[in-house]
Amino acid sequence: MDGQQLAFGLCVSVTACLGGGWWCLRRLHQARLLADTPTSKIRSAAQGYVELSGRLLEQPEAVIVAPLSGRSCLWWRFRVEKYSGNGESRRYRVVESGCSEAWLRLADATGECLIDPRGADVRPASRDVWYGDTPRPLWNRRAPTGFSLLTMLGGGGNFRYTEERFQAGESLYAIGDFRTLGGGGQAFDPAVAQGAVIREWKRDYRGLLQRFDADRNGELDTEEWEQVRRAAEVEAHQRQRQAVASPALNQMGRPREAHPFILSSLGKTHLIPHFRWQALGGAALCVAGALATAWLLNGYLHPLAR
Known part of the structure; x- marks a missing residue:
């Protein structure tokens, strides 16, 4: 192995070791933070980092339509990919993507809270994937409503469309920075x-x-x-x-601290194990990178010691 090959191999292995370790610690911290944060009621929630759970309501006088499927919703995110390339390098490449910035309206039995989704880790339950021959799906070819063999095989066109949505009436788990404006809720100096x-x-x-x-x-x-x-x-x-x-206006947004800001259709009983599995994957990548680094250095230094 020459010096150039060794440098490239060490760069990859060290990056995998450090990146995997960082990802493991980050996900463990986030899982612990979610586990230690109790769910608050909107009316009695403290100012600052809180966890809420409720249902999504429609915004008055707001009409939001998902750009690919044309379906009405409260929030959307989409991605259009094109299958292209040569030989073994053919794969789907993103040609267009977008994300809604519409505020969400969360309600529980005690009150309501407006949520600014910008900067959040958003995990909707509604997710459609389908295929076509045009950069944007034709309006008369809506997203599939269920399982199809064509979707499973990945056929039906050179373009793949992915769309995620929040719908009115869905349950929502939210953890982020909570603030109450007006209503005498803020201290006056x-x-x-x-x-x-x-x-x-x-x-x-x-x-x-x-x-x-x-x-x-x-x-x-x-x-x-x-x-x-x-x-x-x-x-x-x-x-x-x-x-x-x-009247008091409750709002939630991205925390100023390095805390997770998550909006999910599933509660933390699903998120915490998911984060822990991701932490385990990061730990495995870290160990693999460390072993590869040791193997590369040993293979390079051993002949020099003779």
Whole structure:
């Protein structure tokens, strides 16, 4: 084995070892986090990283249609692949893909929560795969509704279409960053709120001068700045009263920390074993990479020791 072959082999084996180890630890951490996080009710959920479970509801006045099948849904993700290549290298290659950014509306027995799916690990139960001869399926050839021999054999055209959807009424497991806006659910700090109002007003400095520059010299002196601070304090308290009077709005999105953000049609009783099996696969890849690295180094260094 020459030096170039050895370098390539070591690059592959070390990458497999490190990548497999990282994947194993990541999946174990995620499985442990899901197991240790209790399911919360929407009305009583704490602010921060929480786990919810309920059913998906339709969004009022929102009409969402899946791009490949033309079916109405709440969220979609699709992929179009073309079977191409030469000889043994022929395989399906992605030519188009897309994902919905429509917010989801989750409800349990205590309330509702809007979910921003961007950045989430989304796992819908509804998934269709079918084949055709055009880059986009014809509208009169909808996605299959069940098992077919043609689908199993992978025939029927050079293009393969994959579409996943969330449907109204489906159960949904969600774990992510939970926040309640309005309804007095957020702590009120007068000094912080006052500062936020002043910073907002400073963005339109010309308007600030028109309101508080009494002597019209183009600057705000100490007394005028004091008037700005008093007015901002009044504005901050008024906004707080309006927030308390408004109905609470619950939202979930991607966590700021490196925690999993998962939306799944199946609960964590399915996800935790799945993550553990993936961790086992990562561990096996790590061990295989380590053994391959040791074998390559031994084969290279052994002749040198003679």
